[in-house]
Amino acid sequence: MTVPLQIQVNGVPRADEVEPRLLLVHYLRDVVGLTGTNVGCDTSSCGACTVLLDGESVKSCTVLAVQADGCSVTTIEGLACGDQLHPVQRAFHEEHGLQCGFCTPGMIMAAVSLLCETPEPTEEDVRRGLEGNLCRCTGYHNIVAAVLRAAKEQR
Ligand code: FES
Ligand code: FES
The missing domain is CATH 3.10.20.30 (Beta-grasp domain)
Structure with a gap:
């Protein structure tokens, strides 16, 4: 059916x-x-x-x-607009926020949503906001840096 x-x-x-x-x-x-x-x-x-x-x-x-x-x-x-990456995608690239990349699409979508709700997040906000997304490679440090960078660039 x-x-x-x-x-x-x-x-x-x-x-x-x-x-x-x-x-x-x-x-x-x-x-x-x-x-x-x-x-x-x-x-x-x-x-x-x-x-x-x-x-x-x-x-x-x-x-x-x-x-x-x-x-x-x-x-x-x-997310991207033609050749233009979304600011969160660009920040992940610039901050090396990925290794194998398997978690990255979900991580980026969660980050986009987080930045809509909290445009000026602290590091703690980012870590809490992404706690439902797991990464087995990066240790999260560069992911958090990427989201903070995207937040700054979007302001
Ligand atoms: S595949 Fe959906 S939470 Fe893991
Ligand atoms: S980059 Fe490999 S799981 Fe996150």
């Missing part, structure tokens, strides 16, 4: 038929073909699947695609 789904993904309206049990992350990866959003766990704990749902960050492995019906989703692929 499938149900209709109407959704905007990175500003593009879509109409699809999906199984009611399909998770948003699998919809984005397997139906829409946007594989920048990663799946890193099966326990809702890693944050690699973070996207923006109507501007709020969510772990897309915890949301059914049908729950996003009528909503707008932004993934990592929707």
